[in-house]
Amino acid sequence: MSTATRTHRKVLTPWLARCxxxxxxxxxxxxxxxxxxxxxxxxxxxxxxxxGSAREAYLxxxxxSQRAWELARACFDxxxxxxxxxxxxxxSTEGIEVCKKxxxxxxxxxxxxxxxxxxxxxxxxxRTLSALRLVRQMEQSWLTSRLLDAALDxxxxxxxxxxxxxECPRAPLSVGSREKxxxxxxxxxxxxxxxxxxxxxxxxxxxxxxxxxxxxxQFDALETLLTAARTRLSDDSxxxxxxxxxxxxxxxxxxxxxxx
Numbered sequence: 001m002s003t004a005t006r007t008h009r010k011v012l013t014p015w016l017a018r019c020x021x022x023x024x025x026x027x028x029x030x031x032x033x034x035x036x037x038x039x040x041x042x043x044x045x046x047x048x049x050x051x052g053s054a055r056e057a058y059l060x061x062x063x064x065s066q067r068a069w070e071l072a073r074a075c076f077d078x079x080x081x082x083x084x085x086x087x088x089x090x091x092s093t094e095g096i097e098v099c100k101k102x103x104x105x106x107x108x109x110x111x112x113x114x115x116x117x118x119x120x121x122x123x124x125x126x127r128t129l130s131a132l133r134l135v136r137q138m139e140q141s142w143l144t145s146r147l148l149d150a151a152l153d154x155x156x157x158x159x160x161x162x163x164x165x166x167e168c169p170r171a172p173l174s175v176g177s178r179e180k181x182x183x184x185x186x187x188x189x190x191x192x193x194x195x196x197x198x199x200x201x202x203x204x205x206x207x208x209x210x211x212x213x214x215x216x217x218q219f220d221a222l223e224t225l226l227t228a229a230r231t232r233l234s235d236d237s238x239x240x241x242x243x244x245x246x247x248x249x250x251x252x253x254x255x256x257x258x259x260x
Contacts, residue, residue: 095119117141
């Protein structure tokens with residue numbers, strides 16, 4: 001069983017597209033919205049509670065690496081949806097620091113490497129051109145994690161690497177590579193074929209690459225697994241993911257209908 005219980009949602013795309021041309025306006029320096037829908041408020045409250053509990057547990061038992069990666073995971077989850085750059089930077093930095101500290105005594109923890117990479121990605125969202133320097137660290141964290149436990153978080157390391165290579169500029173500026181992206185996205189589908197997010201990411205990129213035949217095949221496979229996935233991934237921690245996935249699936253269906 002995977003040591004993680006939730007998946008990460010789209011964390012890479014918003015900032016990787018800005019690695020070359022970045023402006024302060026694009027970074028979204030505005031604070032939190034003045035008002036949020038009730039569903040968004042409840043999700044924000046849930047993430048805050050999970051973060052608070054994980055932080056308390058870590059402070060009590062910081063010598064245990066599991067407490068460190070649980071806090072790092074909570075830091076990452078808490079940053080999603082935040083528009084306040086200072087708050088996002090502080091949370092992601094906390095996640096990075098607890099992972100790095102725990103790795104000194106537990107260097108073979110796949111979860112520590114994995115959540116280190118995710119928090120580095122969130123920190124990069126708060127940076128301008130200096131975000132490029134974090135890309136190699138993210139890549140190495142996920143490469144290490146997949147060697148230690150490729151199944152973690154529904155093949156999360158391969159999923160993350162696939163998006164990293166798909167969205168980054170190509171060499172020599174950065175690590176972008178269509179070949180590597182496709183390899184890792186197909187690999188995460190092979191490792192966790194029943195996890196919706198893996199196929200959603202793959203179909204999105206196949207459409208971007210204009211491989212319509214493969215995109216239709218993967219989308220058909222995605223539709224066959226959704227009913228069972230909704231039953232399996234049904235607790236409150238998956239609510240926001242399903243909102244995101246449903247929207248993206250509808251968008252994919254519309255795009256595919258234009259290329260029968």
